[in-house]
Amino acid sequence: MKSVQDIRALFDRLIGEERLEKAVFSRARGKTVKKAVALPFAGAGGLRYQIQRYTADNKVLHENLTPAETAALTVLSSGEFAQTDLFTTSGEGSFLVSSKGQVHVTVPLSAGAGNAPKAEAAAHDRKKQYLLDPVRHASFLSALGVSDENGRLFDKKRAKFRxxxxxxxxxxxxxxxxxxxxxxxxxxxxxxxxxxxxxxxxxxxxxxxxxxxxxxxxxxxxxxxxxxxxxxxxxxxxxxxxxxxxxxxxxxxxxxxxxxxxxxxxxxxxxxxxxxxxxxxxxxxxxxxxxxxxxxxxxxxxxxxxxxxxxxxxxxxxxxxxxxxxxxxxxxxxxxxxxxxxxxxxxxxxxxxxxxxxxxxxxxxxxxxxxxxxxxxxxxxxxxxxxx
Ligand SMILES: C[S@@+](CC[C@H](N)C(=O)[O-])C[C@H]1O[C@@H](n2cnc3c(N)ncnc32)[C@H](O)[C@@H]1O
CATH class of the missing domain: 3.40.50.150 (Vaccinia Virus protein VP39)
Known part of the structure; x- marks a missing residue:
């Protein structure tokens, strides 16, 4: 992976095959947003991706995208942020993009689609069990002490979550x-x-x-x-x-x-x-x-x-x-x-x-x-x- 076009192709593939579980964008180039996270979820109209932007004044801004609108993820990884960490159903990967657009892969992501499970299936399973998704709703669950900021529920708060x-x-x-x-x-x-x-x-x-x-x-x-x-x-x-x-x-x-x-x-x-x-x-x-x-x-x-x-x-x-x-x-x-x-x-x-x-x-x-x-x-x- 060498260029921004390659990043676009990577996101297109991961989203097309429904393998993207989470993308974390960090090392912000600007001052207003510190970090962003993209998460798939099963919305009323089908698969959606939620972008959560964590701002410098401690707010979390949400934007929901359809799979057709996810070019925004390439913009995040090649414009707003220097580092992207990907979590997919076939493994994890990381890359850096310089201000001149040069891509440096720090953790290579395994190519494998084939029999890799779909991330959307996981979201549906979670939805079947609970209407609230602890990962997607980690911002408020963690602020209220129910989970950590990655959405891992604290044992003593599981009953409250249920x-x-x-x-x-x-x-x-x-x-x-x-x-x-x-x-x-x-x-x-x-x-x-x-x-x-x-x-x-x-x-x-x-x-x-x-x-x-x-x-x-x-x-x-x-x-x-x-x-x-x-x-x-x-x-x-x-x-x-x-x-x-x-x-x-x-x-x-x-x-x-x-x-x-x-x-x-x-x-x-x-x-x-x-x-x-x-x-x-x-x-x-x-x-x-x-x-x-x-x-x-x-x-x-x-x-x-x-x-x-x-x-x-x-x-x-x-x-x-x-x-x-x-x-x-x-x-x-x-x-x-x-x-x-x-x-x-x-x-x-x-x-x-x-x-x-x-x-x-x-x-x-x-x-x-x-x-x-x-x-x-x-x-x-x-x-x-x-x-x-
Ligand atoms: C057992 S707590 C339940 C809080 C919350 N609904 C929950 O389930 O975590 C009961 C709450 O009712 C509030 N409360 C009791 N009487 C109230 C009243 N007359 N007006 C407003 N709040 C009242 C208390 O301050 C307390 O926070």
Whole structure:
């Protein structure tokens, strides 16, 4: 390989045969971008290559290319950067390009196509297992301490990774309930460190190609400031973070979807209250600990359960979530409860998933309201945020 034309031919071959797994461009000639990485991924329209540019002011800019647009990789390796490292399904290679365009191969890449596997197949396998790709999404996963910057997951964060991927799968199932066009308005309430917020942001913008107006809300001002700075650094357009009490929060715009992962105790009721108030079309909420009913339940008829505190807790957990479902149904939602992840991983495992159907069912709404009132009468308590 001697010239820029040879580099172009090499990229054409690697991409044509779908053998390129990753290209890393370093030793920048300019000052604004320090490094760039190209990664294949299975996009909605087929194979795509994502270029991630790491800027000097610590942002990561993303650009997605079709295989026909990958001449850009030759420009990166022969113009913007002096060094290129290639990772392919048939081995690794490196070369340098001088400012005069002379190519010096430092690690020769083996020629072999033939029976070399396709990189796209690997991407499909990853996609089948997880909607989030740890390598492609390493920029936010590493910033949140889930992986290192090459996308290698940290052992102690694997459960979190599985959890947010499962949440994405459960969202994927109801994606068609969201408006098919226009900007999607999404609120992640009690977002904490915002693993889920970023995951859903990338799911909607990259995998689904949607424009979003998304807000993560949490009480913790320092965590919110960190997440806001990270969104800024990663160039996440349409993603913002607000430090607020969700009980008093209003996004100031319509809401298509409310998501929430492990909002503590009555905070989940606030999440659902917000969603109902804003007539959110889709709700995905995984409650956290349940405390309120443990202190307020007063039922002679249920005393055969409540006298055993462990069983009392299980009853209160189930009754609290069941009342939440009835409340949503009373406001016209179609509701289901699902398991988030393997129950052995966490007891906080219930997902309440709801959507507003095209036409509400007034009879079911009335019945749900009556069932709610009958259930609270039996329990001898009504949750603070009842059928308001
Ligand atoms: C168990 S953490 C879950 C965080 C995140 N969703 C996750 O799964 O990693 C619960 C979060 O809810 C937040 N929170 C609790 N009550 C809240 C309220 N009324 N308004 C806003 N945030 C609240 C807490 O600050 C905390 O960050």
């Amino acid at each position: 959890q947010i991927n499962r949440f994405l799968e459960l969202l994927d199932d109801v994606y068609d309930k969201l408006p098919a066009e226009g900007v999607l308005h999404v609120c992640d309430l009690c977002c904490g460190k915002s693993y889920l917020t970023f995951a859903v942001y990338y799911y909607l913008t990259e995998l689904k190609g949607r424009a979003v107006s998304m807000v993560g809300v949490d009480l913790k001002a320092d965590v919110i400031a960190y997440c806001g700075a990270l969104a800024d650094r990663l160039g996440c357009q349409g993603l913002r973070f607000v430090s607020a009490d969700i009980n008093r929060f209003d996004s100031g715009e319509p809401v298509d979807m409310v998501i929430s992962l492990h909002a503590c105790d009555v905070a989940t009721d606030m999440v659902l209250d917000f969603a109902v108030r804003k007539k959110a079309g889709v709700i995905l909420s995984t409650p956290c600990c349940h405390h309120e009913m443990m202190h307020t339940i007063k039922s002679e008829k249920l005393s055969f359960i409540t006298r055993q505190s462990m069983l009392k807790q299980k009853l209160c957990d189930a009754a609290t979530d069941a009342l939440r479902c009835l409340k949503l149904e009373a406001f016209g939602y179609t509701v289901e409860t699902l398991e988030l992840v393997d129950p052995e991983e966490t007891p906080k495992n219930v997902m309440i998933r709801a959507h507003l159907p095209q036409a509400k069912n007034p009879l079911r709404m009335k019945l749900a309201r009556e069932e709610y009132l009958a259930a609270t009468a039996l329990l001898g308590t009504t949750p603070t945020l009842g059928l308001t």
